[in-house]
Amino acid sequence: MLLNMKTLSTLWHKKSCDKCKNEFPVHKDWVNPPTHCGPCRLISQKFVDAVEFLVKESVSEAPIDTKRTFLKLLQKAGSCYRQKKFDGENQVAAWLSTERDLAYIIWNDKNLRVTVLKCIKKLKFQRREDARADKCNEIRSARLSNRTRRWSG
Numbered sequence: 654m655l656l657n658m659k660t661l662s663t664l665w666h667k668k669s670c671d672k673c674k675n676e677f678p679v680h681k682d683w684v685n686p687p688t689h690c691g692p693c694r695l696i697s698q699k700f701v702d703a704v705e706f707l708v709k710e711s712v713s714e715a716p717i718d719t720k721r722t723f724l725k726l727l728q729k730a731g732s733c734y735r736q737k738k739f740d741g742e743n744q745v746a747a748w749l750s751t752e753r754d755l756a757y758i759i760w761n762d763k764n765l766r767v768t769v770l771k772c773i774k775k776l777k778f779q780r781r782e783d784a785r786a787d788k789c790n791e792i793r794s795a796r797l798s799n800r801t802r803r804w805s806g
């Protein structure tokens with residue numbers, strides 16, 4: 654056990670987050686260690702959108718218990734945000750601190766973290782697909798108008 658602990662502490666070292674300055678663990682074998690801590694990474698990837706998607710969309714495959722947990726967390730975050738505003742905190746500051754609290758809770762729960770990260774990936778892919786579809790439509794309509802021009806000219 655002692656040996657394990659020792660091995661663990663030599664494999665992982667602490668790094669200070671470039672954004673919030675909190676320390677987070679980095680593995681010595683990681684080629685490209687992150688510069689931001691987990692919660693900061695969640696925030697920069699707009700994780701709240703993913704959580705809202707998970708809760709609202711009937712298409713999301715998350716188990717019902719996980720959805721319920723996310724719903725409760727969102728409701729709690731919502732009332733916390735309203736309370737902060739009610740207490741006179743600036744709207745942006747109130748939102749940022751609420752968002753950060755939510756990011757910490759999700760990052761520290763493996764199940765929630767994995768579910769949200771998967772969803773972020775999925776939403777990103779969807780957006781890419783949408784962009785691709787838009788591009789195809791653009792090309793198609795450009796071609797169409799060229800053709801029409803040719804016909805009319």
Ligand SMILES: [Zn+2]
Nearest residue numbers: 670673690693
């Ligand atoms: Zn951070």
